[in-house]
Amino acid sequence: MDLRIQKTEKAIKNAFLELRAGKPLEKITVKELCGLALINKSTFYSHYDDIYALSEAMEQETVASIIGSIDHLKDYTTDNPDAFTRELCLAFMSQISLIKILFSGRELSHLGIRLDKALKEVIFRKYPEYENDLEKQILLSYSIQGTYYAYLSNPDADTDTFVRTIENIVRCLKPLL
Known part of the structure; x- marks a missing residue:
């Protein structure tokens, strides 16, 4: 360019x-x-085209950056979802200043929806059978968006406590994967 x-x-x-x-x-x-x-x-x-197109582009770039910063994304399996969750939480938190600006107000739900879609695309490439499994899709949405909204609802939680708690929740959900 x-x-x-x-x-x-x-x-x-x-x-x-x-x-x-x-x-x-x-x-x-x-x-x-x-x-x-x-x-x-x-x-x-x-x-x-307009301010909304700019906002949309920046939201997409932010989500791509979050996904792109997850170390060894292709190495994660259903055997270690807690490790994947830890990396996702840390990648998300590394972008928190930008996220708070871009996804505030009426755009608050956009990040959860965008992360859900982007992460499912990654997961479906590795586990194509999940794409047609409604229960797996619901579980993934619950985990992805639940993590996002848990963070928004608990902004005072320190990083270690938050990540450890989310990892524990994912360990409990592991048998459903």
Whole structure:
């Protein structure tokens, strides 16, 4: 990618994050974003259709980053779901500042839904038989989204306590896998 395009993308995303940290997505205008990013509106529109498309792209990048930062993702099996859960929790927590900005307000549920979809794609590649097993899909959604909402509901929990508790829950669910 051209260096100018990279710089423009970075300016747009940084301006968006700065604005998004202070206000709901629906209150952000292209005009104010462009002013902060020091670009004109036509430049913005050459990259994105609107603010929602930008938000969508950044949400997808964040989820991809979380999934991509799970060490040895392909090595996890149903024999060690607690190890996978630990890595997922730590990957999620490493992005928490960005997550709190992008997925706040009305977008709160988006991360749980996106993680659910992305992780299932990874799991279904390894275990294709799960894709047609409704019970497995429900169990996976419960585990993935349950972890996300447990974190949101317990923001004061320290990392070790949170991760250890989620690992224990997954160990209890292991016989269902």
